[in-house]
Amino acid sequence: MSYTINEHRHRFAAWAAGRAASVNGCRFTVEDAKIILERSAMVDLIAHPNDLPIPLEMDSFHRSWRNKIILEAEKIGLTNFTHGVAAKLINIYLKAAFVCGGYHEHERVKALHPPIDxxxxxxxxxxxxxxxxxxxxxxxxxxxxxxxxxxxxxxxxxxxxxxxxxxxxxxxxxxxxxx
Structure with missing residues (x-):
């Protein structure tokens, strides 16, 4: 398997998201974050911004993503994942991949939720x-x-x-x- 820019982007974005979202009351490793993001299929979104939902559908997709993240976290024994923590994991992941990756003017990227803290x-x-x-x-x-x-x-x-x-x-x- 060759090392691609998409794999590189995924690893960096997963690291950034894992570091940012792990907080008192919900501690997890960067490796846990990477596993959760992969198992919830978030990794499938970062090849190109056209793979993101259209702006009018962003909130419903985001809700679905949060639910998947929470479910995958529970499967690896992290039972205290809230929607706030799941959102932070998602939002930093997509921010690193797209907003800070030069796609900030893309219509779908402009609709991404910002990280809340x-x-x-x-x-x-x-x-x-x-x-x-x-x-x-x-x-x-x-x-x-x-x-x-x-x-x-x-x-x-x-x-x-x-x-x-x-x-x-x-x-x-x-x-x-x-x-």
Missing amino acids: SVLLDELYSKNTGGLKKNWSLARKIRWSKFNSDEYEAVISAIRKVNGDRAMWEIEKFWRGYQ
Whole structure:
């Protein structure tokens, strides 16, 4: 088997996602993350952005992906995977493969959900971004790693309100994790 750019992209994206999504209360290894992503067929999406769902179908596909991720995590003994943790694993994986891989202007990539974490939520709250301080406050209290499906989707909906027609990844201008 030859080593391809798709394998290279997968390994890097799985490493980044595994490091970012593993948190107190839901610790797992990078190898676990890679196995979960492969068994849930996420790896099949990263060959080309045209393999991603169309923007109008992104949320329903994302919900399905989260459910698959949680199921695959349970199969390897990780029973505390929430929708927040599953979303972070998915979102970092796809961000590494596409958003930061030069496809940021592709219609389907623009619809990808951004990674949600406390650094982003704290900044959205402190700046009262979009006049949605109440939404950001609630999300901060719940904690991203504890989100159930509805709580996660409420944050995504609020981000859409803020971003309007702009790409979803653009909300990360408020993320201060690089500092």
